[in-house]
Amino acid sequence: MDHSGHGMTTDLPPFTLERGLAWSADPFFLVACLLGLGLYGWGVVRLVRRGDRWPVGRTVAFVIGVLSIGAVMCTRLNDYGMVMFSVHMAQHMVISMVAPILVLLGAPVTLALRALPPAGRGRKGPRELLLMLLHSRYMRVITHPGFTIPMFIASLYALYFTPLFDFLMGSRTGHVTMMVHFFAVGMVFFWPIMGVDPGPHRPSHLMRILELFAGMPFHAFFGIAVMMATEPLVETFREPPASLGLDALADQSAAGGIAWAFSEVPSVLVLIALLFQWYASDQRQARRTDRAADRDGDKDLEAYNAYLASLNARGT
Template identity: 35%
Template sequence: MHDHGGGGGGVPWAVVLPAAGVLLLAAAYLLLVRAGTGGGGRRHPRLRTASFLTGCALLAAALLPPVAPFAHHDFRGHMLQHLLIGMYAPLALVLGAPVTVLLRALPAARARRLTAVLRSRPAALLAHPVTALVLTTGGLGVLYFTPLYDATAAHPGLHWLVHAHFLASGCLFAWAIAGPDPAPARPGVPARLLVLGAAIAGHAVLSQLMYGGFLVDMQAPVAQLQGAAEIMYYGGDIAELLLAAALVATWRPTASTRGVSLLGPRARGRTRHESTP
């Protein structure tokens, strides 16, 4: 199993670096919230701030002891870590509406440029729920049914790259399905529920194949494989039910017509003054 700890009695970089990264992420979000609401306009909802900070806490729990050492030596721990990094933390982070926070903190001109990027065709393709589904569920298949998982044991850089992929693809999937931030060319709720159903079915198939030992390509005891498959099956179902609940809770029928509301109060004021009649 993996062993990428900072042994040898030196500085435990495997603990220090993830902890510092998560703290920086939380601090950056809070600073952007303060910058976006400093003009006396609409306050950022506290529940969104709490959600983002919860996501940071879940990410820290996945990357720090006791979960990280458990994941390095037991495949069940790895699966728990994967669920936290790839499903639970992304959902909480996305529900914090980080894109809206960033846009409100930026000057009007920069906010418009970023909005234009988000509305571009490449962004629309990347943010489509089907693309996000392929990156998340497809990534699981590549990791567990090819030699990739065992390769990460010998290459710490590859190990962290896989973590980064699951965090990014998990955030992308949560954003495409139920993010409160606007997404380019987001399909309607029935289509997103259909994609979410496909994700649930995909996780079920992968976990059942893993439990039965079919097609898996990794070195792990049978008991650990079966335990990890159960964690994937039940833990994934809970995460996807939470995502479905978030979709219902954050759905706004007229969200696609509220592009100007992305900007902060000062930015909106400048936008109105700069526009032509």
């Protein structure tokens, strides 16, 4: 039978990773992933053809980020995620924490600004519209820590601890909307923190680290609360299909453990990336300072030589 209008059968065999990774594409995410890869590839090819360089590491990070979305939304993991809390939580964590970090490391906004041609004087093309969006008040609001951190936290507590979750899981459209929301929240939360692409807010590296860790304790506590709950928290997963041979509370506890783990691992990876960025930024600043000092030294030497030459001329 169909589950909550999602158009999938609940008569699933017990979950294994091999079964979970079998092909079962959600049309929306399949098109979105292919479109994202296609546009990114177009941008890289355009830069290369005109003789510009684009770091291979950025391309690799972006492709893996998009593929991670495909792995949880275009396989049977998406089917199991409709009836298993643990699999759903894995989807949530990948699409809200892993995929955004990797996509942002790919610097898609920077690539678009370099690849898109200017529209010409007095006209507005895609590049000009993108610049307008980046400098808009809307972007300043949704990328400000006063918005991103509460939204990041609310996406956990206000969703799973209210009837909203069951409502969204009641249809395929609601489920897709929820997953798109998870990805969007992850993007706006990590965008200013990663600092790879240009944006309205450019906090210092220390502030980025503080923003990163501001929301993580709430995330960890959420995972612990789910893991330690003695009653099912959401109706959707209260009675798993009999074919899964699954205990609902044990599965819920596993979901909490997954949420807790994902509050730690991605945070460490982002912290390492930030420390490398900080070090590289300091090295670039030191090189600029050295070059400026060299130029000033050359000017002083030239002035001194000119002074000696004037003395010599007077003596003659």
